[in-house]
Amino acid sequence: MVNFQIWYRIGIMAEKDLFSDLKATYDGVVVSAHIASFYKLAMTTFLPSLGRPFIVDPMTYAFARDLQNIKRGNDFRKSFQKLIDWYGGKVKTILEKRQLLPSDFLKGKTWIKDTVDTIVKRTVALQLDLLKPGGPVQQSLSEYLEIIKETKPQIKKPLFIVAPYFYFPSVSDVWYSINLQVAKRAAKATKEDVFAVICASKETLLDEKDVRKIATDFRRFKGVLLWISDFDDEKDSTEYLAGLVQLVHLLDKNKKLIYFLYGGSFIPLLSKKFSYLRGYSRGICYGDSKDVDTEMPTGGGAPVRYYMDLTKTKLLEGIARVFYSDNPGMLCACQICTSISKGVRSRKGTAAYAAEFFDRMNYTLTRLHFAHSHTSEIESISKMPLQDILRKLAKNTRTANSLNLNFKYGIQFSHLERWKDAISK
Amino acid sequence: MVNKLIRENTLSNRVEKYFRNKKFRTCKEVPLLSNSIDMVAYKSDFSQIIAIEVKVKDWRRALQQATLYKLCANQVYIALWQKFLHRVNFEDLKELGIGVISVDGYARRIVEPKNSRIIHSSLMRNVKNYIAIRRGNG
Numbered sequence: 001m002v003n004f005q006i007w008y009r010i011g012i013m014a015e016k017d018l019f020s021d022l023k024a025t026y027d028g029v030v031v032s033a034h035i036a037s038f039y040k041l042a043m044t045t046f047l048p049s050l051g052r053p054f055i056v057d058p059m060t061y062a063f064a065r066d067l068q069n070i071k072r073g074n075d076f077r078k079s080f081q082k083l084i085d086w087y088g089g090k091v092k093t094i095l096e097k098r099q100l101l102p103s104d105f106l107k108g109k110t111w112i113k114d115t116v117d118t119i120v121k122r123t124v125a126l127q128l129d130l131l132k133p134g135g136p137v138q139q140s141l142s143e144y145l146e147i148i149k150e151t152k153p154q155i156k157k158p159l160f161i162v163a164p165y166f167y168f169p170s171v172s173d174v175w176y177s178i179n180l181q182v183a184k185r186a187a188k189a190t191k192e193d194v195f196a197v198i199c200a201s202k203e204t205l206l207d208e209k210d211v212r213k214i215a216t217d218f219r220r221f222k223g224v225l226l227w228i229s230d231f232d233d234e235k236d237s238t239e240y241l242a243g244l245v246q247l248v249h250l251l252d253k254n255k256k257l258i259y260f261l262y263g264g265s266f267i268p269l270l271s272k273k274f275s276y277l278r279g280y281s282r283g284i285c286y287g288d289s290k291d292v293d294t295e296m297p298t299g300g301g302a303p304v305r306y307y308m309d310l311t312k313t314k315l316l317e318g319i320a321r322v323f324y325s326d327n328p329g330m331l332c333a334c335q336i337c338t339s340i341s342k343g344v345r346s347r348k349g350t351a352a353y354a355a356e357f358f359d360r361m362n363y364t365l366t367r368l369h370f371a372h373s374h375t376s377e378i379e380s381i382s383k384m385p386l387q388d389i390l391r392k393l394a395k396n397t398r399t400a401n402s403l404n405l406n407f408k409y410g411i412q413f414s415h416l417e418r419w420k421d422a423i424s425k
Numbered sequence: 426m427v428n429k430l431i432r433e434n435t436l437s438n439r440v441e442k443y444f445r446n447k448k449f450r451t452c453k454e455v456p457l458l459s460n461s462i463d464m465v466a467y468k469s470d471f472s473q474i475i476a477i478e479v480k481v482k483d484w485r486r487a488l489q490q491a492t493l494y495k496l497c498a499n500q501v502y503i504a505l506w507q508k509f510l511h512r513v514n515f516e517d518l519k520e521l522g523i524g525v526i527s528v529d530g531y532a533r534r535i536v537e538p539k540n541s542r543i544i545h546s547s548l549m550r551n552v553k554n555y556i557a558i559r560r561g562n563g
Contacts, residue, residue, distance in 0.1 A: 303458075303459045304458075316458070316459060317458050317459070318457065318458045318459070318460060318493040318496065319492075319493065321458075321493075321496050321543075321545055321548075322492055322493060322495060322496060322543060325496070325543035325545070326543065351542060351543040351544070351545075352546075354543075354545075355496075355543075355544075355545035355546065355547065355548075358545070359545070359547045407517065408492065408521065409489075409492060410489040410492070
């Protein structure tokens with residue numbers, strides 16, 4: 001049985017150390033193309049030093065949405081400007097004026113070679129060239145690092161190439177055809193394995209015909225990456241969950257690998273039903289859900305959120321403090337929480353203990369806690385039969401009910417029941 | 426007939442008057458982690474800190490906020506417009522140890538709170554420091 005894989009996405013370069021510290025807790029790394037191009041030099045040493053496979057998310061969808069999402073004021077953010085410069089030519093000329101439109105790719109039934117080729121070839125080249133020593137500085141730096149044995153740069157290429165992609169609200173939308181077309185061309189443009197991206201609206205999941213068409217059209221690729229914009233497994237109703245299960249079921253039948261680009265704790269559970277669902281990417285303690293129209297994160301200012309295994313949710317610090325003060329015996333026993341607990345002087349099992357515990361907790365530690373607990377969670381999912389997992393979801397619901405989590409602390413847990421229903425069907 | 430809602434600020438002013446009559450000082454909008462407490466009533470030597478969440482009608486929302494205040498205050502109240510008080514489940518509130526103040530033309534206590542047993546001293550200290558600074562600034 002293949003374990004479900006956790007791939008973490010580097011949101012900002014400031015997370016570099018966190019990724020190094022947490023190497024043992026994940027299977028791969030996702031780097032967004034704008035980060036990759038802006039920090040190209042740093043990437044040549046950083047990515048190999050992790051000793052984990054990586055892929056590059058081309059982020060091309062952002063060029064076809066409101067450009068303000070990737071701007072600061074009137075100018076593109078530096079990292080996106082660098083990416084736009086990489087594309088150059090007609091794509092850059094258009095983006096200096098406006099977002100990409102379907103008419104930039106397709107006139108009537110004719111594909112516009114200039115734009116399509118630029119998007120496809122530059123997207124593929126960016127990923128293949130990322131770790132290639134470029135200029136003399138880069139070359140001598142990697143030679144130097146090899147001499148001093150600072151790093152073992154065996155990983156030179158991404159695990160697979162991600163095709164350029166665009167968001168489509170439905171399969172009848174012209175962006176669907178464009179998305180498929182650029183993915184097909186990317187697959188032809190390189191000998192490497194190419195994964196296509198299905199970047200769809202949530203509403204697509206509600207239309208069985210659309211779901212079938214997607215599964216059929218995307219079966220030609222080596223694998224697919226799924227991103228259902230704004231899909232939130234904690235909040236979305238059973239019909240959306242059922243639609244997603246159906247889509248994964250049909251893609252699984254194609255016997256091609258499936259990864260999610262964003263997802264919450266529902267996704268690893270699905271892997272118990274579908275053996276070709278191999279993993280998902282997300283941020284460390286964020287990025288379970290993402291809308292194509294949200295502004296790109298800049299880092300900083302994120303509140304402290306503590307992951308609670310019982311409900312598979314992240315609690316705001318205040319709520320976590322109240323809950324664990326009332327229930328100190330339920331504090332987590334992961335490696336990170338155990339080491340924090342060792343420094344706590346108050347008597348175990350008291351509210352003062354919980355108070356001191358959370359005084360010692362900070363933003364970075366909550367993320368370390370998340371990564372460690374999440375790894376254990378995935379390991380136990382891998383070992384448990386589906387029936388046991390369903391029983392555990394039911395048990396967690398009962399426990400959450402008996403603790404009156406919703407009323408007393410405002411902690412939601414109804415999604416556990418929805419997950420159980422969606423997976424059982 | 427138009428059913429006009431009272432403004433939260435009006436309720437807040439009446440609650441403030443209630444505590445001042447009981448020889449408490451008050452401070453509005455006191456930060457607590459990523460939230461802020463609508464009002465803190467305190468003795469001048471900080472021997473007693475009371476946190477109050479003021480809402481016109483949504484008592485459940487008020488309760489969720491007020492629950493957090495138990496971390497930094499000796500006692501916690503929710504203050505609600507008298508008109509919507511019939512919606513409140515008083516038994517639940519009593520169990521949680523949260524007091525209730527009914528506000529109409531004036532404020533009056535209708536459920537007595539229990540003393541918080543989950544005070545996080547670092548958070549209470551932050552509240553006291555914030556108030557002291559505000560007081561110092563006049």
